[in-house]
Amino acid sequence: MNAETLYFNSLLAMCLGALFAVLFRKNDRMANYIAHCMAIVGSISAVLCAIFVFKDGGVSLSLFEWGRVGLVTARLDPLAAFFLLLVGVIGALASLYAIGYCREFYGKRLWLMAAFFNAFLLTMILVFSVSHVVAFLLAWELMTIFSFALVIHKWEDATVRRAGYIYMVMTHVGTAFIVAAFLVLATAVGSLDFEALGHANLTDPMASIVFLLALIGFGTKAGMIPVHVWLPLAHPAAPSHVSALMSGVMIKSAVYGLSRFLLEFLGVGQAWWGELILVLAIVSCVLGVLYALMENDIKKLLAYSSVENVGIIFLGMGAGVVFMAKGLPLPAALAWGAAWLHTLNHAVFKSLLFLGAGAVVQKTHTNDIEKLGGLIKKMPRTAVAFLVGSAAISALPVLNGFVSEWLTFQALFQLQRAFASIFGKVMGAVLIALLGLTGALAAGCFVKAFGITFLGKARSEKAEAAGEVSPIMSMSMLVLAALCVVIGIFPQTILPIINYVLPVYWGAETAVLFDYQSLGLVVNTGVADGVMGVPAVIGLVLLGLATAVLLSRLSGKSHEQVGDTWTCGIDPTPHMQYTATGFSKPIRTAFMSILQPERHKVVSADTNSYYGRRLEYHLSIRYFLHDKLYRPLNSGIIRGAKFIRRLQSGHLQLYIGYVLAVTVVALIWSSR
Amino acid sequence: MINTLISIILIMAAAPLIEGIIKTAKARFQNRRGPSVLQPYYDLAKFFGKDSVVSPTVSWVFRLAPYVYFATVFAATGVVATGGEVSQFADMLILIYLLGLGRFFLALASLDAGSAFGGMGGSREMFLAVLVEPALLLALISVAFTANTTALGGMAGAAGGLPFSLPYILAAIAFFIVLIAETGRIPVDNPDTHLELTMIHEGMILEYSGRSLGLIHWASMAKQTVMLMLFVAFFVPWDLPGLSQAGLGGIWFVIKVMLAAGLLALVETSTNKMRIFKLPGLLAVSCLLSLLALVAQ
Numbered sequence: 019m020n021a022e023t024l025y026f027n028s029l030l031a032m033c034l035g036a037l038f039a040v041l042f043r044k045n046d047r048m049a050n051y052i053a054h055c056m057a058i059v060g061s062i063s064a065v066l067c068a069i070f071v072f073k074d075g076g077v078s079l080s081l082f083e084w085g086r087v088g089l090v091t092a093r094l095d096p097l098a099a100f101f102l103l104l105v106g107v108i109g110a111l112a113s114l115y116a117i118g119y120c121r122e123f124y125g126k127r128l129w130l131m132a133a134f135f136n137a138f139l140l141t142m143i144l145v146f147s148v149s150h151v152v153a154f155l156l157a158w159e160l161m162t163i164f165s166f167a168l169v170i171h172k173w174e175d176a177t178v179r180r181a182g183y184i185y186m187v188m189t190h191v192g193t194a195f196i197v198a199a200f201l202v203l204a205t206a207v208g209s210l211d212f213e214a215l216g217h218a219n220l221t222d223p224m225a226s227i228v229f230l231l232a233l234i235g236f237g238t239k240a241g242m243i244p245v246h247v248w249l250p251l252a253h254p255a256a257p258s259h260v261s262a263l264m265s266g267v268m269i270k271s272a273v274y275g276l277s278r279f280l281l282e283f284l285g286v287g288q289a290w291w292g293e294l295i296l297v298l299a300i301v302s303c304v305l306g307v308l309y310a311l312m313e314n315d316i317k318k319l320l321a322y323s324s325v326e327n328v329g330i331i332f333l334g335m336g337a338g339v340v341f342m343a344k345g346l347p348l349p350a351a352l353a354w355g356a357a358w359l360h361t362l363n364h365a366v367f368k369s370l371l372f373l374g375a376g377a378v379v380q381k382t383h384t385n386d387i388e389k390l391g392g393l394i395k396k397m398p399r400t401a402v403a404f405l406v407g408s409a410a411i412s413a414l415p416v417l418n419g420f421v422s423e424w425l426t427f428q429a430l431f432q433l434q435r436a437f438a439s440i441f442g443k444v445m446g447a448v449l450i451a452l453l454g455l456t457g458a459l460a461a462g463c464f465v466k467a468f469g470i471t472f473l474g475k476a477r478s479e480k481a482e483a484a485g486e487v488s489p490i491m492s493m494s495m496l497v498l499a500a501l502c503v504v505i506g507i508f509p510q511t512i513l514p515i516i517n518y519v520l521p522v523y524w525g526a527e528t529a530v531l532f533d534y535q536s537l538g539l540v541v542n543t544g545v546a547d548g549v550m551g552v553p554a555v556i557g558l559v560l561l562g563l564a565t566a567v568l569l570s571r572l573s574g575k576s577h578e579q580v581g582d583t584w585t586c587g588i589d590p591t592p593h594m595q596y597t598a599t600g601f602s603k604p605i606r607t608a609f610m611s612i613l614q615p616e617r618h619k620v621v622s623a624d625t626n627s628y629y630g631r632r633l634e635y636h637l638s639i640r641y642f643l644h645d646k647l648y649r650p651l652n653s654g655i656i657r658g659a660k661f662i663r664r665l666q667s668g669h670l671q672l673y674i675g676y677v678l679a680v681t682v683v684a685l686i687w688s689s690r
Numbered sequence: 691m692i693n694t695l696i697s698i699i700l701i702m703a704a705a706p707l708i709e710g711i712i713k714t715a716k717a718r719f720q721n722r723r724g725p726s727v728l729q730p731y732y733d734l735a736k737f738f739g740k741d742s743v744v745s746p747t748v749s750w751v752f753r754l755a756p757y758v759y760f761a762t763v764f765a766a767t768g769v770v771a772t773g774g775e776v777s778q779f780a781d782m783l784i785l786i787y788l789l790g791l792g793r794f795f796l797a798l799a800s801l802d803a804g805s806a807f808g809g810m811g812g813s814r815e816m817f818l819a820v821l822v823e824p825a826l827l828l829a830l831i832s833v834a835f836t837a838n839t840t841a842l843g844g845m846a847g848a849a850g851g852l853p854f855s856l857p858y859i860l861a862a863i864a865f866f867i868v869l870i871a872e873t874g875r876i877p878v879d880n881p882d883t884h885l886e887l888t889m890i891h892e893g894m895i896l897e898y899s900g901r902s903l904g905l906i907h908w909a910s911m912a913k914q915t916v917m918l919m920l921f922v923a924f925f926v927p928w929d930l931p932g933l934s935q936a937g938l939g940g941i942w943f944v945i946k947v948m949l950a951a952g953l954l955a956l957v958e959t960s961t962n963k964m965r966i967f968k969l970p971g972l973l974a975v976s977c978l979l980s981l982l983a984l985v986a987q
């Protein structure tokens with residue numbers, strides 16, 4: 019066994035999976051089991067392939083000779099292997115979940131979904147591994163198309179179709195920018211191979227143009243604000259195991275692409291590139307989590323939270339670019355390492371949360387958390403998994419989200435060194451404070467998401483009738499939850515992998531970056547160091563728990579009475595509970611200028627005005643980016659199209675006239 | 691290791707005393723005699739001796755939350771325990787997020803009993819956290835930048851070496867505002883209120899009784915002590931000449947913590963509670979003072 023065989027194994031398994039799904043289209047059960055098992059096999063091969071790369075070093079494979087395009091190669095270097103690991107782990111667990119989840123789709127074009135699912139995984143593996151411009155763009159495009167096909171699986175629904183349409187338009191605009199970025203690079207070097215693109219020697223303005231093109235292009239895929247609009251629509255529309263893959267892995271292809279551009283193709287850039295990324299990143303963080311907090315649709319909430327987490331990843335990358343431009347290799351390695359670790363961590367907890375949301379939606383048939391409640395008693399395993407995911411995404415110790423957010427904090431802390439003036443200090447401090455704000459908002463958001471959904475009493479009959487999902491689904495969720503805990507407690511398990519990717523770009527010095535001492539993790543960057551004593555802190559927390567238990571045991575036997583919740587003397591009903599909208603009210607009010615909430619209250623006057631009045635309350639927030647950016651852009655395009663339409667009169671004579679005029683102009687031009 | 695444990699036990703044991711001192715000082719400022727300084731101890735003993743009433747609506751999250759809250763504050767105590775080895779291995783970020791973990795569970799528990807008051811308290815507590823977190827980070831970061839590390843031990847060392855200057859005072863005021871918010875005191879929250887509609891922290895724990903309530907109260911008092919200790923360690927680090935040499939540094943530290951507690955009581959007596967939607971302004975002042983301190987450094 020070596021990385022090469024496993025790589026082809028993985029591709030083959032997914033091809034077969036798609037093929038079998040089509041072959042067994044008459045038998046939903048078979049299609050479900052075979053296709054998703056093949057996806058699991060393929061994903062595990064991808065994980066093993068990545069492990070072999072980490073163990074034995076990278077390999078280059080020639081895939082095929084393709085006419086004038088040239089030799090298409092795949093390169094499994096540490097960076098590619100890291101992302102293969104991501105696809106593999108999340109892909110395997112999402113496929114496992116799918117076996118249980120897709121029973122719901124029996125008789126609803128399941129075979130089509132299973133085939134596209136395999137193809138989607140396959141193209142993601144290709145995106146992360148091919149090392150040729152044309153092949154990359156082809157794989158990128160196919161990845162978009164297959165995910166689009168999965169997003170519009172329930173195409174009977176008009177909102178799903180609209181989500182798919184916007185997804186398609188936005189990602190294609192993004193792809194256009196990526197194509198342009200690659201073309202500029204490829205013309206400069208005269209080769210389409212990734213290895214050659216690094217030797218482009220572009221002038222500064224040209225390099226900046228390529229950077230901007232790549233940032234807009236990949237930023238669109240990542241869901242960076244302001245080009246995020248497709249994400250909160252497309253992720254909720256897709257089936258949940260697909261949302262998990264899209265949010266967990268697909269949007270990370272942008273992180274991969276930007277890493278290649280910024281570390282290999284463009285090399286050391288200019289500091290303002292990093293500053294631009296930092297600004298966009300922190301805006302994505304704060305706005306993303308604010309919008310998530312306002313959302314009562316559980317999958318939309320998770321989608322907006324992906325925007326926030328992409329912001330956190332981009333914070334690391336932006337800081338890394340600044341440090342590279344300023345010639346500080348160790349802080350740069352720290353910042354990029356933080357970004358990659360958060361990429362992995364977000365993949366783990368966000369796919370966990372999407373799978374959990376999928377379980378809830380499957381059992382209650384509603385996305386609206388205002389109609390849920392009390393599910394912890396009906397879906398205990400899902401609740402535990404979702405709680406772990408919620409705590410991890412809120413960056414609470416001792417889970418994985420905290421580790422990467424801590425590293426990002428440390429990277430931002432180093433910004434003071436990058437600038438001689440006070441600017442670095444202020445920038446670092448403001449970014450740290452805003453990242454802290456993001457963390458607190460995320461905690462509020464997930465207290466709401468978990469608390470309203472799982473705790474208290476059921477707010478509707480649908481929630482009352484819910485039951486636990488099949489063991490196979492809860493298993494995949496619990497494995498992901500376990501991963502959150504393991505990476506959180508032992509960052510030593512993942513950081514060596516990061517440490518394996520880093521030296522390729524910054525040399526062997528980075529080996530000393532992370533120091534694992536008996537009491538925890540130390541970050542050595544020469545000047546400003548950080549420490550995180552996870553084992554010590556866990557020890558203290560456990561000791562605290564033991565003390566608390568001991569204290570209550572020591573004070574004698576307790577008699578516990580059961581008494582209803584205090585609701586001022588009235589019998590408590592589910593409608594007396596605090597609502598999700600109410601929970602986010604203080605934050606909505608405090609951030610009114612950004613969120614621009616509008617409420618609409620209707621009091622029906624026909625009933626007695628003192629008792630039992632019927633109230634209707636609608637609340638919506640305005641997305642200022644839609645009003646200020648997309649609507650003007652949209653109407654501008656339509657106006658432009660209307661203007662151009664005048665050229666298209668439909669008269670043949672006029673068209674011949676155009677041809678004549680152009681010919682004359684061309685003739686005059688050429689004879690000059 | 692042993693040192694840390696002793697420090698934790700001392701801090702946990704002294705926390706109700708600090709609360710008692712604040713209450714007594716407040717009573718004196720208001721021309722009352724007030725209860726004994728030891729009253730918080732009697733209260734805790736009472737809570738631990740009582741039976742509890744639990745709503746049938748609740749799940750294990752409600753039962754677990756007081757223990758998690760207590761454990762996180764306990765760990766936070768260990769993290770800041772001056773002189774303990776752990777402070778070398780834990781930094782301000784872990785401290786802040788540990789307190790966040792406890793808050794997360796209490797806020798969840800507030801939604802578990804299914805009452806409107808609990809949810810209201812939980813919602814406001816999370817809102818307050820949103821305001822406090824950036825202000826707290828900014829106040830600490832000005833010290834951390836000087837120390838070039840986020841480790842608490844290093845930060846405390848660097849704070850001791852700083853000259854008394856304007857940026858110092860600004861940062862100290864900024865942190866004190868955060869301290870008031872984090873300990874839930876007037877003008878941010880009123881710890882003595884029992885009117886459901888105005889409560890924040892107390893509203894969140896309204897459904898608790900008996901030893902669970904005792905654990906929560908104790909943890910809250912310990913958290914208050916931890917915050918006071920941070921304030922003293924970073925912003926009032928000065929030594930009286932000769933005290934440390936005489937081995938009385940610890941006692942001087944305790945005296946400073948008590949003085950800071952008295953200051954808290956003074957502020958509580960001389961202001962009145964703000965509307966909750968005025969709080970963003972107050973915490974924004976704290977953020978701006980920290981930034982000013984950073985620029986002036």
